[in-house]
Amino acid sequence: MSMRMKAYNEEGLTVVKALIKHPMERPSTNEEGKETPGHFIQEVIFEHGGQQVMSALLSGGVSKNPFLAFKFKGGADGDMVKLTWTDNQGGTGTKEVKIG
Amino acid sequence: MNLPRRTFLKGILATSGAVALGTLLAAVMADWPKTAFQSETVEGALNALFESPDSEETDKITIIAPDMAANGNSIPVEVKVDLPKVESITIIADKNPVPLVARFKFADNAEGYVKTRIRMAKTSNIVTVVKADGKLYTARRQVKVTVGGCGG
Numbered sequence: 001m002s003m004r005m006k007a008y009n010e011e012g013l014t015v016v017k018a019l020i021k022h023p024m025e026r027p028s029t030n031e032e033g034k035e036t037p038g039h040f041i042q043e044v045i046f047e048h049g050g051q052q053v054m055s056a057l058l059s060g061g062v063s064k065n066p067f068l069a070f071k072f073k074g075g076a077d078g079d080m081v082k083l084t085w086t087d088n089q090g091g092t093g094t095k096e097v098k099i100g
Numbered sequence: 101m102n103l104p105r106r107t108f109l110k111g112i113l114a115t116s117g118a119v120a121l122g123t124l125l126a127a128v129m130a131d132w133p134k135t136a137f138q139s140e141t142v143e144g145a146l147n148a149l150f151e152s153p154d155s156e157e158t159d160k161i162t163i164i165a166p167d168m169a170a171n172g173n174s175i176p177v178e179v180k181v182d183l184p185k186v187e188s189i190t191i192i193a194d195k196n197p198v199p200l201v202a203r204f205k206f207a208d209n210a211e212g213y214v215k216t217r218i219r220m221a222k223t224s225n226i227v228t229v230v231k232a233d234g235k236l237y238t239a240r241r242q243v244k245v246t247v248g249g250c251g252g
Contacts (some may be wrong), residue, residue, distance in 0.1 A: 008170060024142075026198070051207065052207055053206070054214075055131070055205045056202060056203075056214075060251075062202055062217070063165075063249075064173070069214065069216070070206075071210070
């Protein structure tokens with residue numbers, strides 16, 4: 001699944017924004033009590049220089065095509081920021097962008 | 101679920117194989133707090149996440165969200181924390197069938213800041229619980245929802 005991601009420096013901080021294409025279906029139970037597990041991203045990990053800077057633990061309560069933004073210190077123009085997501089059905093995706 | 105029955109059955113067929121995989125995956129993704137994400141109450145979620153869930157109300161947490169949302173499916177939420185050593189930000193929609201929406205964990209060099217979009221079932225509070233320097237802080241903000249985002 002596709003995603004958009006950017007990272008740039010602003011006021012001494014690196015701003016990271018990501019938009020991941022994903023249905024984010026919530027788990028649900030029907031009238032007969034049958035449960036469906038849904039289909040949603042559970043974890044998104046952001047790394048800079050091989051170190052984890054932020055991890056997002058998500059549920060089906062996050063909107064379809066999840067948007068995430070955060071900020072960190074120590075990122076220089078040209079450094080790479082990497083995103084890896086994993087969903088509850090074993091789906092996974094990764095993207096790496098250059099700061100700047 | 102307001103899906104037509106046929107679509108719904110197709111969904112079950114498509115996901116039945118994924119249940120077994122999901123169980124396997126759960127062992128790998130030990131970090132994902134399953135009990136908290138299955139709790140139907142705010143208290144249950146907080147008890148599952150924190151050893152001692154008592155938190156102090158603070159104005160050092162700013163929640164930016166619309167006062168009113170026509171559609172509960174995609175409500176932008178921005179959380180800014182003006183406290184040192186923010187370790188995590190937890191976002192809860194207190195009237196959702198499953199209140200815990202997301203939890204964000206930060207390394208030492210990350211800011212106490214996050215922005216995302218969430219679903220809200222009805223008019224209720226966005227509750228944030230922030231762990232900073234080992235202590236829990238909380239703030240809330242009401243969003244009026246005209247059409248809920250958890251109906252189908």
